[in-house]
Amino acid sequence: MHPMITKWRQDPVTGAFFIALLLALILFPYWWLADRWFRTIIFDDATRFTFTSTTFLLILAIVDCAFLVRYYQIRRKNDLAHSADLIRKGAENYRLLIEKAPFPIVITKLSDRTILEINNEAADLFSIIPYERIGKKVSERFITAMNQEKILEILSTKKQVSDFEVSFQKDNNEVVYASLSANIIDYLGEKAVFSAFVNISERVTLEKEILYREEKFSTVFHEVPNPLMILSDAGEIIEINKGCETFIGLSKDLLVNKKLEDFQFFPDIDKEFYCKAVHDSQAVETVIILPDNRRKFVTLYIRSISIHDAPHGLLLIQDIDEIKRTQNAISQANNQLSILNSITRHDILNRVMVVISYCELLGYKVKEDPESTWIRNIVKSGEDIQALIDFTRQYQDLGINPPKWQRVEEIMKKRNIASLLSDVSVSLPGEHIEVYADPMFEKVLYNLIDNSIRHGEKVTLISLSYVNHDPDLILRYTDNGVGISTEDKKKIFKKGFGKNTGLGLFLIREILHLTGIIISEEGIPGNGVRFDMIVPAGAFRTQHGT
Incomplete structure (x- = not known):
C-alpha cells in the first residue's frame, strides 16, 4: 500500500x-x-x-x-x-487450548448451566461423547443439584471455587472422585463458568485404605489383652490400651503424654533404650516394678512403626513371671539333682574301682580256668559300668539349658576339638551361618571327629559345608576314611551299637533332635562317611557384617 x-x-x-x-x-x-x-x-x-x-x-x-x-x-x-x-x-x-489441555475442562453458561465447551479429557472422565452434551445442561448425574447450587453460591461471592470435591458413578459402576476448580469468565461475549477437574480417585482410595488400616490397628490395639504402649521417638507415651491399664494398675490419664523413663517401671533398662528402640526393633527380658512395688518378670518387644510419617515405637509387655519362676524352680531342682547325681556317680565309680582293683589283684593269684576267665569278665563288666556312668554324666546335661545360636567355625576352634585335629586337615564352610541348637552341639562335632579318627583308619581330611535344601539347610560332615558298611548304616544311631560303648552316635542324635535337626549317614562304603544334618527352616540364619 x-x-x-x-x-x-x-x-x-x-x-x-x-x-x-x-x-x-x-x-x-x-x-x-x-x-x-x-x-x-x-x-x-x-x-x-x-x-x-x-x-x-x-x-x-x-x-x-x-x-x-x-x-x-x-x-x-x-x-x-x-x-x-x-x-x-x-x-x-482458546478452543484448541481447552481441547489440548492435559486435564478435564468444561465451560458452561452462567445463566442456565448449558454446556458451551467440553474437552476430550473431561469426556473420558465422565465417559460421555462431547458433541452429544454441547448445548445441554450439566447432568446432575455427575454434579448433583445441591453441589451445583453450592458452586454457584461460592462463585457469586468469591468469584472462584478451589478444590471442591465431587463424586459420581460411571456406567460400569466405577466410583470416580474429582476435585473441581471454577472461575467466571467471558466466553464469546457472554458470562460463563470455566471448570477444571482433577481425578483424585487414587488418592481418595488410598486415604480410605489408610483410614481403614488405622481403624483396624486401633481396634486390635485396644482389644488385645497384652499390655501395649505407643512411644514417640523421644520416649514419650502417646497411647496405651486397656490391657496396659489393667496390668500396670494406673489409668490412661496418668500415663499418656509423659516419658516412660519417669515412672521407673524398668530399673534395669537404660534410659536411651526407649529412644533407640523406636528406630531399631528390639526384644529384651527384664523386671518391671509395678506401682504397688510388686516385681514381675516381663519380656519387652519394641517394634518401629510410622504414624503420620513420624517414627514411633510399639511396646508390647509380655508377662512371663509365672513361666520364669517355674523355670527358675525347675533349674534349681535340676541343679540339686545334678549335684546328687554327681555325688552318687562319684560314690558308684569309687566302689566299682575298688571291685576292679581287687579283681585285678585276685587275677594275679588265680591263673587257672574257669576262675581266671570269671575274674576277667568281672573286670570287663566293671569297666562297662564305668563307661555307662560316664555317659550318664554327659546325658544329664541334655536339654537342661535353652538352645542358642552357634557357628560351626567358632566351635571347631575350641581347644578340645582342635587337639583331635593335630594330624588332620579341616575344610570349614565359607558361609557365615548360625545354627539354633542345644549348647551340647559342640559335643556333636566332637564325637563325629572322634569317630572319624578312631574308626576311619586313614582319615587325613574332614570337611564341613552347607547345602541348600529349600526351605531347610543341610550341614554336611564328611571324611576320607573307610566309611560305614551298608548293613551298619541302619544300626549306628541305636544305643549300644559300636565297638566301644555304642553311645557316641546315639547321643549325637538325641542332642540334635532337641531342636528338630535330623541326622543320617549317606556316605559310600570305602569312600568315607557323609553325615547330613537337616536343619529345619527357622533354626538357621545368615549372620551379616562378619
Whole structure:
C-alpha cells in the first residue's frame, strides 16, 4: 500500500483536506463557466461573485462531508472485520487450548448451566461423547443439584471455587472422585463458568485404605489383652490400651503424654533404650516394678512403626513371671539333682574301682580256668559300668539349658576339638551361618571327629559345608576314611551299637533332635562317611557384617 494512502487512513482529516483541494481544482472550470453564465443574468459584479463563490463552496462542503461519511463507514467496517477476525482467531486458539489441555475442562453458561465447551479429557472422565452434551445442561448425574447450587453460591461471592470435591458413578459402576476448580469468565461475549477437574480417585482410595488400616490397628490395639504402649521417638507415651491399664494398675490419664523413663517401671533398662528402640526393633527380658512395688518378670518387644510419617515405637509387655519362676524352680531342682547325681556317680565309680582293683589283684593269684576267665569278665563288666556312668554324666546335661545360636567355625576352634585335629586337615564352610541348637552341639562335632579318627583308619581330611535344601539347610560332615558298611548304616544311631560303648552316635542324635535337626549317614562304603544334618527352616540364619 502507498505510504501516502496509509497516512491518510491513519489521519482522515488530512486526507479529506487534500481530497477537498483536488475537488476544488476539478470544480474550478465549472465555477468559471457558471460565473460567465451568471454575468448574463446578474449584471452587478459584486453580487454575482458572491453568489457564485458561495454556491461553489457549499457544493464543495457537501461533497467533502459525503466523502468523509463514506470514508469513516468504510474504515469502521474494516475495523469491525479486523476485530471479528481477531475474535475468531482468539476463540479458535482458546478452543484448541481447552481441547489440548492435559486435564478435564468444561465451560458452561452462567445463566442456565448449558454446556458451551467440553474437552476430550473431561469426556473420558465422565465417559460421555462431547458433541452429544454441547448445548445441554450439566447432568446432575455427575454434579448433583445441591453441589451445583453450592458452586454457584461460592462463585457469586468469591468469584472462584478451589478444590471442591465431587463424586459420581460411571456406567460400569466405577466410583470416580474429582476435585473441581471454577472461575467466571467471558466466553464469546457472554458470562460463563470455566471448570477444571482433577481425578483424585487414587488418592481418595488410598486415604480410605489408610483410614481403614488405622481403624483396624486401633481396634486390635485396644482389644488385645497384652499390655501395649505407643512411644514417640523421644520416649514419650502417646497411647496405651486397656490391657496396659489393667496390668500396670494406673489409668490412661496418668500415663499418656509423659516419658516412660519417669515412672521407673524398668530399673534395669537404660534410659536411651526407649529412644533407640523406636528406630531399631528390639526384644529384651527384664523386671518391671509395678506401682504397688510388686516385681514381675516381663519380656519387652519394641517394634518401629510410622504414624503420620513420624517414627514411633510399639511396646508390647509380655508377662512371663509365672513361666520364669517355674523355670527358675525347675533349674534349681535340676541343679540339686545334678549335684546328687554327681555325688552318687562319684560314690558308684569309687566302689566299682575298688571291685576292679581287687579283681585285678585276685587275677594275679588265680591263673587257672574257669576262675581266671570269671575274674576277667568281672573286670570287663566293671569297666562297662564305668563307661555307662560316664555317659550318664554327659546325658544329664541334655536339654537342661535353652538352645542358642552357634557357628560351626567358632566351635571347631575350641581347644578340645582342635587337639583331635593335630594330624588332620579341616575344610570349614565359607558361609557365615548360625545354627539354633542345644549348647551340647559342640559335643556333636566332637564325637563325629572322634569317630572319624578312631574308626576311619586313614582319615587325613574332614570337611564341613552347607547345602541348600529349600526351605531347610543341610550341614554336611564328611571324611576320607573307610566309611560305614551298608548293613551298619541302619544300626549306628541305636544305643549300644559300636565297638566301644555304642553311645557316641546315639547321643549325637538325641542332642540334635532337641531342636528338630535330623541326622543320617549317606556316605559310600570305602569312600568315607557323609553325615547330613537337616536343619529345619527357622533354626538357621545368615549372620551379616562378619
